[in-house]
Amino acid sequence: MVAQLLGLAFLFLPTSLVTSTTHAVEINPNWEVVYRDTRVYGVVGKAVILECGPTIPDMYIWSFTKPGTEAIKAVVYNLGKGTRIQKLAETLGQLTVISNSASVSIEKLPLAAHGLFTCQAFYDIDKDPKVYYYYVHLTVRVPVTKPYLLMSDASPVEGSTMWMRCNLDNGTGPIQYVWKHETRNGTISVVAQGTSSIINVTDVNRNHTGWYRCVASNAVNSESSNRLWLDTIFGPDIPQIDVTPFSITERGYSALERETVSLLCQAQSNPASQYVWFYNNSQVYTGPQFTITKILRMHTGDYACLAQNTYLNTRSKKTISLTVYYPPDGSPSCSVEPALNHTSLKLLCSWTGGFPSPSLHWTGDLKTLGHTEADTGTQTNQLTNTTVLLSTEGMASNDSSFSCMGSHLALTQSRVCSTRTYIPPAEPVCLAYVTNNKQYLMLSCSWDGGSPNALVWWEGPGDQGKVGKESSNVLVLRYGTARGGKPYTCHAKHPLLIQTKTCRLTLEAPVLLTQRRVVSVYEGSDVQLTCNLRSNYLPTNQITWFNNRGLDVKGTSKYTLLRTSAWANLTVRDTHEAQDSGEYRCTTSNAVGGTEVNVTLLVKRHPMPPNATLVKVMYNSRKRNEVELEWQVESEEERGWTGFILEHIWVPERPGRRGRNDTKEDTDDRIGPPVWYPSIIQDPEVRSHTVGRLTPTVTYQFRITPVNHRTLGHPSAPKTPAEPRYNVYPAVIGAAIGGMLFAAIVTALLLLFIIRNRNNNPRLHDMLFGSQHSQSRENINLPEDEVVGGSEGGIEEIGGLASPGPTLALPRASSPLTTSPLSATPTTSQAPPPGDDNEPVSVTITVKATGS
Numbered sequence: 001m002v003a004q005l006l007g008l009a010f011l012f013l014p015t016s017l018v019t020s021t022t023h024a025v026e027i028n029p030n031w032e033v034v035y036r037d038t039r040v041y042g043v044v045g046k047a048v049i050l051e052c053g054p055t056i057p058d059m060y061i062w063s064f065t066k067p068g069t070e071a072i073k074a075v076v077y078n079l080g081k082g083t084r085i086q087k088l089a090e091t092l093g094q095l096t097v098i099s100n101s102a103s104v105s106i107e108k109l110p111l112a113a114h115g116l117f118t119c120q121a122f123y124d125i126d127k128d129p130k131v132y133y134y135y136v137h138l139t140v141r142v143p144v145t146k147p148y149l150l151m152s153d154a155s156p157v158e159g160s161t162m163w164m165r166c167n168l169d170n171g172t173g174p175i176q177y178v179w180k181h182e183t184r185n186g187t188i189s190v191v192a193q194g195t196s197s198i199i200n201v202t203d204v205n206r207n208h209t210g211w212y213r214c215v216a217s218n219a220v221n222s223e224s225s226n227r228l229w230l231d232t233i234f235g236p237d238i239p240q241i242d243v244t245p246f247s248i249t250e251r252g253y254s255a256l257e258r259e260t261v262s263l264l265c266q267a268q269s270n271p272a273s274q275y276v277w278f279y280n281n282s283q284v285y286t287g288p289q290f291t292i293t294k295i296l297r298m299h300t301g302d303y304a305c306l307a308q309n310t311y312l313n314t315r316s317k318k319t320i321s322l323t324v325y326y327p328p329d330g331s332p333s334c335s336v337e338p339a340l341n342h343t344s345l346k347l348l349c350s351w352t353g354g355f356p357s358p359s360l361h362w363t364g365d366l367k368t369l370g371h372t373e374a375d376t377g378t379q380t381n382q383l384t385n386t387t388v389l390l391s392t393e394g395m396a397s398n399d400s401s402f403s404c405m406g407s408h409l410a411l412t413q414s415r416v417c418s419t420r421t422y423i424p425p426a427e428p429v430c431l432a433y434v435t436n437n438k439q440y441l442m443l444s445c446s447w448d449g450g451s452p453n454a455l456v457w458w459e460g461p462g463d464q465g466k467v468g469k470e471s472s473n474v475l476v477l478r479y480g481t482a483r484g485g486k487p488y489t490c491h492a493k494h495p496l497l498i499q500t501k502t503c504r505l506t507l508e509a510p511v512l513l514t515q516r517r518v519v520s521v522y523e524g525s526d527v528q529l530t531c532n533l534r535s536n537y538l539p540t541n542q543i544t545w546f547n548n549r550g551l552d553v554k555g556t557s558k559y560t561l562l563r564t565s566a567w568a569n570l571t572v573r574d575t576h577e578a579q580d581s582g583e584y585r586c587t588t589s590n591a592v593g594g595t596e597v598n599v600t601l602l603v604k605r606h607p608m609p610p611n612a613t614l615v616k617v618m619y620n621s622r623k624r625n626e627v628e629l630e631w632q633v634e635s636e637e638e639r640g641w642t643g644f645i646l647e648h649i650w651v652p653e654r655p656g657r658r659g660r661n662d663t664k665e666d667t668d669d670r671i672g673p674p675v676w677y678p679s680i681i682q683d684p685e686v687r688s689h690t691v692g693r694l695t696p697t698v699t700y701q702f703r704i705t706p707v708n709h710r711t712l713g714h715p716s717a718p719k720t721p722a723e724p725r726y727n728v729y730p731a732v733i734g735a736a737i738g739g740m741l742f743a744a745i746v747t748a749l750l751l752l753f754i755i756r757n758r759n760n761n762p763r764l765h766d767m768l769f770g771s772q773h774s775q776s777r778e779n780i781n782l783p784e785d786e787v788v789g790g791s792e793g794g795i796e797e798i799g800g801l802a803s804p805g806p807t808l809a810l811p812r813a814s815s816p817l818t819t820s821p822l823s824a825t826p827t828t829s830q831a832p833p834p835g836d837d838n839e840p841v842s843v844t845i846t847v848k849a850t851g852s
């Protein structure tokens, strides 16, 4: 249409000079004037030709009538005498008559030429004149000038109303207006067209934004205005939020912990939106793109984007919810539990803490176990826990391993935990014990170490303990209420075993045993009395020993008590015939009864040794300071002795001979009764001895007493030494007196020392002066040993003592018959063979006087 209009407009220009209807000249028989009307359209400033009939008339007159007036005024004429142009023609443009015609041409047509031109034409004047009036209606058109666009509001707000006007200075109507819109991207469209120079836009919207121009067209031409920008103000719309990386769930958006999450907000708006971000209603960021690097679980929440149009002061908001997914900590944890009364296994896998829940999946020996439980299908679950129930039917292997694999969105690798199931390595153990205050008897049953724990319960006379417990079960019975004889059975069930295991306790009163009911022993030795429980399965009180006087035995120097829960051994030390013989009793009891056992201890003296007689008692020199002795023993073959005591005594008949060497130290000897000075001979084989360091001036008597351990024999008849066969040189005797006196004093001092220190050195005292006490040990004799006891004895140790000051060395005799391993006493020296005169006799009293 536009093109048509434009096209028409262009067509006008070259062809608008003459537009006339072609009429054939007709002869009016009535002499009437013929009128012809034509319309001619001209454009101002352009040329136009007005025709006056198709042929040249003989005469013509062009006249002009201004529109709105009646007057008809001549413009040019030619009455046969040439054309005559009137002054009026000057106002009608450059008007000329085209030669050889009556047509006029007007160059540069003015607007004033608009009107009615009339050409009165006269033909055939000479013969039959004809008159024509040609009315030429000249329309002078004005081309449209370049229009210009006016907008009531170049920045209208969306929804408002505005108008646009296409203004035009000049232009002959009718004028067509075409409204063109060019979008931002260059698409041009016609939005309206019509005759109105103004268009109203009601409800302006953003699509109206763009370049506008109007094109005004009339019959002459078409002109387009400059373009004008219409800027619709609008928005902001509801924002659109784009989350990168994009992950949407039914809860909203989600992100993995430590990811970088970008939130982009876009809201259509003119002018462009200002963006503000809110997290849980507090402002966190300004700008369209909110980026959270390394997002954390605590960033979960609502994110709102607020878009603002600062020009309009309008805003809009959109909220999304963003959930940050995070894995559970660590690894899943696996365990195995008994199920269905310890006939099945339950595998538990738990991995809590993550969001969303991880998926857990059991693997391992499940299939080999032919596991067909109903919930197998749900082995993979979006759960923090997963449980698998395994029937142990047909579970052949003792040791099975299962793994639970946990995977989570936020983890690249899955995590695994494992658990095993196995039977306890040992058998169930039944134990009984008693509380300290003897109030309760506890029966304990335990079967530890399996996985899962076994179920343990008791069956017995009472109702207690029947409820199973894991791994161990303790039955508490009031002391004394337990029933003897009836078994208490402990059952233990493990899911991997179809059979239950058992152990059993039968409560019985204790039974005590001793190795020997009668123990006989030789005096002076230590003896051990034993007492032990026949069996050890029920807790029994401590075993108590009572001695021969019925007193509870405590550990003293007399008694050594060694005991465990199973036995108590009483050692009676240094046995004494009278004090330690008798009935000893060992007792104990437990929750179901008590018992005792008696042991008779017989402490025996050693038999009397045979009598001995001195057969030789003689000074070996005239110095009278050494006496040689020899003796005999009756019934030598019996051997019932262990040694001899050879004694000498001062005979007090000749007190005057003691003379000037009397000293205060001798006083004791004179006050008390005469004292026998012993020499101990520990070798039963010895039959001779030399006693030295005698005082030459003194008269002595000697006697010998055989000894069998502590049993002393009858002393022999005392004998005074005989004089040697040689004469005594007085000078020698005189010289010897001083030495003898010295020896006597030293001997007296030694005896004093021993007497005064009898408590410190009891053995020395006892040895010299006789005592029933001895530290000797005897082998424990069986009652059957009694018969031979007389000749068979342990080693009697008498020496081996060190005292401060003077040292007393007492060699001991060793009996070749000794066999007891108990008589492990140190040997100080070996006795020399008898009859060796050059050696000192084995038993001597030596005094080491130091520093005097």
Ligand SMILES: *[C@@H]1O[C@H](CO)[C@@H](O)[C@H](O)[C@H]1NC(C)=O
Pocket (backbone or CB within 6 Å): 111, 145, 169, 170
């Ligand atoms: C409009 O027409 C008037 C009268 O004919 C003339 O004076 C004026 O110059 C024209 N304006 C334009 C822009 O052509």
Ligand SMILES: *[C@@H]1O[C@H](CO)[C@@H](O)[C@H](O)[C@H]1NC(C)=O
Pocket (backbone or CB within 6 Å): 163, 196, 198, 199, 200
């Ligand atoms: C445009 O609106 C005005 C009033 O707002 C009215 O007078 C005029 O006629 C309307 N023009 C058109 C083309 O609707």
Ligand SMILES: *[C@@H]1O[C@H](CO)[C@@H](O)[C@H](O)[C@H]1NC(C)=O
Pocket (backbone or CB within 6 Å): 205, 206, 207
């Ligand atoms: C703007 O134009 C688009 C596409 O041409 C259209 O979908 C939308 O509805 C228009 N908007 C308005 C407000 O007319």
Ligand SMILES: *[C@@H]1O[C@H](CO)[C@@H](O)[C@H](O)[C@H]1NC(C)=O
Pocket (backbone or CB within 6 Å): 280, 298, 300, 301, 302
């Ligand atoms: C934000 O809101 C969410 C959902 O209401 C809530 O879980 C989260 O704890 C909140 N965060 C803070 C920091 O308040």
Ligand SMILES: *[C@@H]1O[C@H](CO)[C@@H](O)[C@H](O)[C@H]1NC(C)=O
Pocket (backbone or CB within 6 Å): 341, 493
């Ligand atoms: C569990 O097992 C024990 C022995 O196997 C049985 O005595 C007991 O009745 C069972 N209990 C249940 C609830 O099945």
Ligand SMILES: *[C@@H]1O[C@H](CO)[C@@H](O)[C@H](O)[C@H]1NC(C)=O
Pocket (backbone or CB within 6 Å): 398, 399, 422, 423, 424, 425, 426
């Ligand atoms: C079962 O397996 C465990 C672990 O390998 C082992 O300690 C136990 O002795 C086994 N028990 C039996 C009855 O084989």
Ligand SMILES: *[C@@H]1O[C@H](CO)[C@@H](O)[C@H](O)[C@H]1NC(C)=O
Pocket (backbone or CB within 6 Å): 515, 530, 531, 532, 562, 567, 568, 569
């Ligand atoms: C105590 O006597 C028992 C025998 O009744 C014996 O087995 C045990 O070894 C003895 N203990 C000691 C320490 O001698």
Ligand SMILES: *[C@@H]1O[C@H](CO)[C@@H](O)[C@H](O)[C@H]1NC(C)=O
Pocket (backbone or CB within 6 Å): 611, 714, 715
């Ligand atoms: C031994 O001597 C004592 C007294 O000296 C005497 O009574 C006894 O009979 C003697 N024994 C023998 C077997 O001769």
